Amino acid sequence: MDTHDVTKQHIELLLKFKQRLKEAKKRQGERPNDRKSPENAYMMFMALASGPLSQNKPGHFIHTSFIAPAYPPCIKPVAELKHITIEELRLETHHRGNFILLRCITPPTRMTAVMVLTEDQNHDVVSLQIYQQENEEIRPATDIANEGIVLLVKEPYYKIMSDGEYGLRVDHLSDIIQLRSNDARIPLNWQPRIIEIEQSAESLKLKGNSAILNGRFWDSIAIYSDALAQSTLPIEKAIIKRNRSLAFLRTKQFDAALSDTGFPNFGEDASEKALFRAGEALYNLRRFVECCQVLRMLCRLYPRNHLARASSDRVQNRLREQKTGEFNFKLLQAEAKKLRPPHLDHATYIGPVEVRQTASKGRGLFVTKAVKAGDLLLCEKAFVHAYAVEESDAEKSGESKISILINAETDRVIMGTQADLLKTIVQKMYHNPSVASDFTALHHGDYKGVNVSVVDQMPVVDTFQVEQIISFNSFGCPLSSIESHAKVRYHKDDPETAHHSCGIWIKASYINHSCTSNARRSFIGDMMIVRATRDLEKDTELLFWYRCPSRGIPKGQESKFEHWGFECVCSICSERKSTPPSVLQKREMLRKRIENAFKTSLGNAALQRIERQLEELNQTYLQPADNVPRLLVWDLQLALAQAYAAQNQTRKCIVAVGKVLTSLGFVFTGADSSQTPFSIVRWGMLQDYLVEAFVLLRNMFLMTKAVPNSEKAGEYARTVYKMVVGEDASFDSVWASK
Template identity: 30%
Template sequence: MTTQAGENTIFLTEKEAARIKITVKKRLERCSETKGRAREPRDSTSAIQQATGASLMADMGGAPDPDMTEMQGRGGTLPALAIGQPYPPCIIPMKDLQPMTVEDLRMDTHHRGKRLTVKRVSPVVALVARSWTMVQDEGGDQTERLEICLHKSRHGEDMLESSKAFVVKEPYFTLNDQGEPTIRIDHPSDLVVCQDQSNVDSTDAAAAEKIAKTYKDKGNAALKKQDLALAHEKYTAGLKIATADAVSNTNPDLAKDIARNRAYVNILLNQLDEAQTDAKSSLTGKDDQRSKELDSKAYFRAGSAAYSLGEYLLAKSLFDEQMKLTPGDKDATLYLRRIQLRLREQESGTYDFHKIRASLSQARPRVDAGSFIGNTEVKDSPGRGRGLFAIRDIPSGGIIMCEKAFCVVWGHENDTLTAMTYDVRDDKIRVSPVGLSNAIVQKLISNPSQIHRVMDLYGDYHGDGKDVITTEDGPIVDTFRVHDIVSRNAFGPGSQYGEEGARNASTGLWIWAAYINHSCISNAKKEYVGDLMILQATRAVASGEEIFHSYDESIDYDARKSSLMTTWGFECQCALCTAEKADDPAVRRRRLELVGEADAFVQREHWANAKRLTVSKAQRLARAIDETYDSKRFKDLPRTASKAIQGWLSKASPRR
């Protein structure tokens, strides 16, 4: 491999690529050799000292992160992650799992049907792509390493830092790349964070009510300090007690008050599903003025959550109910106006793009807009799986669809994280937007109603086929499926808000657009306004015709072929690729040489008021490129190599 050539390209040295592969393969060999063996006990004192020292060094930046790999060219490092050995998350409720101890762990084993309760006994070592700590089981006489990979934070807080006690569902005990035995967590739902709760006498209503009120007060105090995760924790604990019969029979309003408060916190945490549920459960239905004001607040919170989920008709009905209780409410009136615009966008594809562009900035990079997909439908595409098809005639230049992203991570945001991933399934190293995968996982955990939409997209790994998305312990998201879906379906909206390169490239997932198949001879082109993707027809598209856009627009056939296979896993069979495949390699090389000359010419010579001699030179370059195409094989096919020079000629106006 060569050195980095440009901001948007990352290259590994052959030595680094080999090191990554060897490290992973050696780990797999060791795992295979030790599979099923009994765990070797650790010395607790030295284990805790090891974690304490590693944590201190990580905090001070004094120790190298073992996951990071050196890059060539401009230097710097990226995390290197092994993928390709996916396993499904636990879908059994915690109460139905059988308890086990650390001593029961077996090497390279998924302990299906089991649960392990542990307490943290060392500081947390926070690395870029994972965090780890030392834990002991309930007996306290066995110490082991617990590690959570990639999806290690929740609401900005490291999950291992958020508590002292955890339950690991169906523990996976294995070796990491450094040969350390570890209890490895890949799915956030496999780690249940235990929170301290007071013991409540279910028969003593007064005592239970007092404890519930205490949790409510603690939640209010945390909210005042903007510690949203703690506020949610305290409200949840209080709500659990307040909804029990002992309290709800004597003070039913207490649970409604706590639910109303938690609904607000959930909106701030972007947990919109639970926000709607909480807000609706807090409704009193009473006719006194105070109750009407409280119910108005509840409808507003439910409506806000529905709006943020893009459920505009539901949001409208909720704000209409609010207006009945508090006519003329300014906030509800504003939302109803916005909903009217969103519904118009959804139904007719009518957008005020000038106003949308004017509203965007680096601080506010996301569009407030609805998605217009009414011109299209998803159905089977012969030989391609599923595809997007027009359901009405669309003129050349017409809007096929406009879609607001499901999730975007912008290059200037903290969530951005690029990694080198080595996939043992095909022995290939790729640059992967793992920050986007992480953001999508977090969004799905927060809003399980959206899980099916994402999981319906194509990915190489299909999970266990059971598609369980929640248990009484909370939402379940298969992180391996999300990774594979992102690898095949993510888009790059470009550097709209400042400089970025491959290490911090903006990436996003547009669910409807993800169904569009590739063709080098596309009938659609896309552009982005913030996180709104606009897809326009490049020629007239007939009703029933499949929509295509180009995943890779390289004019180099070999480069394009390699990119499509490496990133998307297929070889294009379009007419253009078929024609170019039949070219003599020497002809393709000559064409690329001419393109290089043409590109240099276009960069050097401005088309305005060009001299006749300059125009003549451009014409000769265009003819020379054109002559590399066989007239019969390329009849009626685009000659993409001459696009830049032909564009220059179309604008050139030679001086007389």
């Protein structure tokens, strides 16, 4: 939703990719006899590794990422798989029931995947591409695949790569295992020449501590795990686990960190470090109630721990936000402006809403009580958010990266951070299986995932199921909706409708589409705010648009919903379908004529002529505007109101703004005469520019001495602002001077 679909602009790239897949398919099952010699393969790989794209140097880059044809992860333990060699590999084949042992013979290089040249025991070589790995600043590629490291690839996928060479591609994290140097599965001729003397748990613990001090958290986890495999006293094991929990925290493996602290059975002689780290793990897992309980215990047992007191205060703030929906939105805006990426430390508030089955659209989100226009329904922190550097920030830093994600199976090309989103979600679910179920419960079309979640004591995450869920449920988002709205305030442009940053918001994903929406989403950093845009009765389904219909429903708009597998049947889409083409053409012709009229000198005669043309445009609609909002009319009507305001024709301006509201389906009193109290009886369709309409009305009423009406219009302006920006704390600074 609101992601930057660039399929049309990159159709040639998509078609070339599809043709390449088609040609490769013809060679499926073939055992190639033209593989590169080890020497040539090594020279080619090292030349690639020294290229500019693999150097991770600062600059502005666009990375093209191709989604492979979907295939399931291996769900068999290694013990049930048969060993094969490079010579036995067949092109375009998933070698089900097999595994291959490979030793890295080069340093790795990183582009969209971590790439390394590997050999088997027969000294045959093959390039290996490992996808969905952490970014370099989080985990260096040398930690994943480096010279001398032995890797076990389950059910290897051998294919023709984009450069025409042959190689192995790994898309699922659980399909590749890095073997420790003491692993019995490593062939004798690959084992270290210098055999390490068996180390004690104590010496390994000290070695792990040193690794942590040097920031080598992944190494420390492996070393502590080796220490725990040694015979030692229970108290010593508990200390090693506590130390390992710190490394798990630093690598965002919060499930494992929590387990290593001994949670929930600490006992009254609980370790200070164990309690503190358990609290940190629970906080990051967003289990705030349990976190609060643990930190309360920590503060009671260790009252001099000032960090514990600060952490306790912080989690109580999150609990308050979670329970009440009371947020300091001014603070949120300041944080979003300052933090990069704009990932805010706040809780999710779920208001009076719940997921239910709908009659015809699968699951949806419904209000559980009556709500008023502007009421807060959700203030949700993203499950995962992928930030695209803003142009201004990119210019300052000299760095930016945008990905083009190409999916031949869905025929879509998306520009933005979807590739980063995919990688981050896969990593999050792999390292924290406890959070996976909420995400995998989201709509994923007809994709059939695997029914196994753990193999060889490691989580199984289906990358292609994750990609499918993202394609249906991700939202494009600005840094903050206040910045998008500023374009409206200063007439710079329409509100943004496509964004490079994107994220997944679990609860909001259940809201179905309608062009005539009754709710509105807005963003502050990685927080999505959803407010009602009209008064809603209990049990009403919430709806917002997936594509903004701000200028009517243009030809081809219906096809934009094909990806989600539905056809919009809202009153606007239905009216367009039932309207004869001649009438649609007349509307477009009249609209163009009025747009041109605004480009001329706007004297009284010109404004009267525009009024007549607007009336003629209105006459092309047979249904009342409160049933079918007139999206080709309202903005022209607002332009007319602004023209009257510029000429100090206050009463005509008031009437013109009233017609703006009418064209969007509002039912109200008091915008035709200053003597009648101004009041909205029924809210219509929300548009960003309505803030300006109500501000204009506020000012015009004030000029006619209708103070109560002016105050009421000001209240409505603030309410609409709150709907489109998410909060009204910033309203005065943005609109008070208008």
